[in-house]
Amino acid sequence: MTANIEMSGMQVNMPVKYVRAYAYVRVSTNKQLDNTSIEQQIEAIEKYCKENNIILVKLFVEEPASGESFSNRSEFKKMFYDVFQEENNIDSIIVFKQDRISRNSLDSQYIFNRLKKANKNLISIADNIDTNDPNSKLIYQILGIIAEVEKDLIAFRTSLGMEKTFENGDFNGGRVFGYNLINKKLVVDEDEARVVKYIFDCYSNKMWGYRKIATNLNMQGIKTKKDNHWSITAVRTILNNKIYNGYVKWKGKYKKGNHYPIISEELWERTQKLLSIRSYTQEKIHNGSFPLSGLLKCPTCGGAMVQGNANKKYKYYVCSRFKNNGSKACKSNLVRKEYAEQEVLSQVMNYLNNLNLSIPLQRVITDNLKSELEPIEEELKLLEKSLNGLKREKQDLLQLYTKRIIDMDTLSEEMERVQNQESEQKEFKILLTKQIELKNNNDLLPVINHIANDFNSLYNLLDDYDKKELLRFLIKEIQVNKGEKPKDRTIKKIVYEFDQELFEEISHELI
Numbered sequence: 001m002t003a004n005i006e007m008s009g010m011q012v013n014m015p016v017k018y019v020r021a022y023a024y025v026r027v028s029t030n031k032q033l034d035n036t037s038i039e040q041q042i043e044a045i046e047k048y049c050k051e052n053n054i055i056l057v058k059l060f061v062e063e064p065a066s067g068e069s070f071s072n073r074s075e076f077k078k079m080f081y082d083v084f085q086e087e088n089n090i091d092s093i094i095v096f097k098q099d100r101i102s103r104n105s106l107d108s109q110y111i112f113n114r115l116k117k118a119n120k121n122l123i124s125i126a127d128n129i130d131t132n133d134p135n136s137k138l139i140y141q142i143l144g145i146i147a148e149v150e151k152d153l154i155a156f157r158t159s160l161g162m163e164k165t166f167e168n169g170d171f172n173g174g175r176v177f178g179y180n181l182i183n184k185k186l187v188v189d190e191d192e193a194r195v196v197k198y199i200f201d202c203y204s205n206k207m208w209g210y211r212k213i214a215t216n217l218n219m220q221g222i223k224t225k226k227d228n229h230w231s232i233t234a235v236r237t238i239l240n241n242k243i244y245n246g247y248v249k250w251k252g253k254y255k256k257g258n259h260y261p262i263i264s265e266e267l268w269e270r271t272q273k274l275l276s277i278r279s280y281t282q283e284k285i286h287n288g289s290f291p292l293s294g295l296l297k298c299p300t301c302g303g304a305m306v307q308g309n310a311n312k313k314y315k316y317y318v319c320s321r322f323k324n325n326g327s328k329a330c331k332s333n334l335v336r337k338e339y340a341e342q343e344v345l346s347q348v349m350n351y352l353n354n355l356n357l358s359i360p361l362q363r364v365i366t367d368n369l370k371s372e373l374e375p376i377e378e379e380l381k382l383l384e385k386s387l388n389g390l391k392r393e394k395q396d397l398l399q400l401y402t403k404r405i406i407d408m409d410t411l412s413e414e415m416e417r418v419q420n421q422e423s424e425q426k427e428f429k430i431l432l433t434k435q436i437e438l439k440n441n442n443d444l445l446p447v448i449n450h451i452a453n454d455f456n457s458l459y460n461l462l463d464d465y466d467k468k469e470l471l472r473f474l475i476k477e478i479q480v481n482k483g484e485k486p487k488d489r490t491i492k493k494i495v496y497e498f499d500q501e502l503f504e505e506i507s508h509e510l511i
Contacts, residue, residue, distance in 0.1 A: 026062035
C-alpha cells in the first residue's frame with residue numbers, strides 16, 4: 001500500500017510502514033470497579049490497530065489473574081519472551097490500560113527498560129501512552145505508582161470483603177481436603193470425607209501415630225488434594241483443622257460455619273485431647289533411666305512407684321504419693337532399682353520364652369509383608385516417573401530464568417516449591433525401597449528367631465525411651481511384697497497386658 005505525499009508542489013508515492021505488534025489482555029481476579037472485560041479490551045485494541053496502521057500479529061489472552069506481579073502469569077511471560085525474538089519482527093506491545101501489565105511499579109519499570117533497550121514500544125490505549133514518545137516515560141512511571149497504590153486499596157477492600165464473608169459463616173476460599181468449593185460454598189466430597197474420617201478414627205480409636213497413618217494411606221494409593229503423597233505434616237494438618245468440625249477461620253478467629261461438618265463433636269474433642277496429651281513431654285528431674293516407673297505399684301497404697309532421690313551408689317524406686325505429698329499420704333516403701341529391674345527382666349524373658357513366639361511371629365510378619373507390600377513395586381514406578389517430571393520442571397525454570405522470562409524471586413519461589421515436592425517424594429521412595437528390600441530379604445526369619453528367643457539381647461540394644469515403651473507394651477503392672485526394709489520388698493507378681501492362654505490358643509491356630 002502507498003500514500004500520496006505532496007513535496008514542493010510534487011506528488012510522491014511513499015510506501016506506508018506498518019507496525020507489527022502483540023496485544024495482551026487480562027481481567028483481574030478481584031471485582032474491581034474498572035475491570036474491563038476481555039471482549040471490550042480486544043475490541044478497543046483491534047479498533048486502535050486499524051486506525052493506526054498496526055498489524056496485530058498475535059493476541060495473548062490471560063486467564064483471570066492478579067495484577068500484583070507478572071511472575072504468575074504464563075501468557076504474559078510467553079509474550080514477553082517472544083517479543084524479543086528477532087525472527088518474530090515485533091515492534092510494539094499493545095494493552096488496553098497500563099495496569100493490565102502490572103500493578104507493581106518495579107515490574108513496570110523493568111518492562112519499560114527492557115523494551116526501550118530493544119527499541120520496542122509499549123502502547124496503552126486508555127492512558128494515551130506510546131513509549132515511542134519521549135514524554136510518555138514520565139506518564140508511564142506515574143501511572144505505575146498509581147497502579148501500585150490502587151493495588152493496595154484493592155487488597156484492603158478484599159480484606160474487608162473476606163471479613164464479612166467470615167462473619168456470615170462462609171468459607172473464604174482455597175482448597176480443603178474433604179470439601180469442594182461450589183458457588184463459593186463448601187460442599188462435602190464423599191470420597192475424600194471417608195478418608196478424613198479414616199484419619200480421625202485411626203488416630204483416636206486405633207491410637208495410630210502420624211507416620212503410620214500417612215504410610216497406610218500411601219500404601220492404599222490415596223493422594224492429597226494436590227495429588228501428592230501423604231506426609232506427617234499433611235496428617236497433622238487434617239487432625240488440627242476445625243473446618244472438619246464445622247468452623248471457619250479468619251485471622252486466627254473461629255466461627256461456626258454454614259457447611260456440613262465431616263467429624264462429630266465427640267470425635268473432635270477426643271482427638272484434641274489425645275493430641276494435647278501426646279504432645280506433652282514431662283520434664284526430666286533426675287539423671288538416669290528408671291524404666292519401671294509407673295509399672296511398679298506401692299505395696300501399701302497401690303499407687304505408682306517412681307524414681308526416688310538417689311546418689312551414685314544407692315538408687316531406689318519410691319511411692320509417688322509419699323514423694324509428692326509426704327509421710328501423711330503414704331510410706332516411702334523404697335525398692336532397690338538394680339534388683340527390681342534385673343528381676344523383672346528375668347521374669348519377662350522366661351515368660352516370653354515359654355510362649356514360643358518364633359512361629360507366630362514368623363507367620364504374622366510373613367502374611368503382613370505379602371498383603372502390604374505387593375503394590376509397592378508399581379507405586380515405586382509411578383514415583384520415579386513423578387521425580388523425573390520434577391527434574392524436567394527444574395530445568396524448564398532455569399531456562400525461563402536464563403531467557404529472562406522470570407526474575408530471580410520467581411525462580412527462587414518456584415524452585416523451593418519443586419524441591420519441597422522432590423524431597424517429600426524422595427523420602428517416600430527410600431521408605432518404599434527399604435520395604436521392598438525387607439520383602440526380598442532371605443535373612444529375615446533368622447532375625448525373628450533370634451529376637452523371639454533372646455529377649456535380653458534385644459532389650460539391651462534399646463535406648464532408655466524404647467525400653468520403657470517396650471515394657472509398657474508387655475506389662476500392665478508389677479506388684480511388690482511388703483517389707484520393713486528395702487531388701488525385703490521383692491517382686492510379688494507381674495501382670496501382663498495379654499493373657500498367656502489366649503496367646504497360646506491363637507498361636508496354635510496360626511500353626
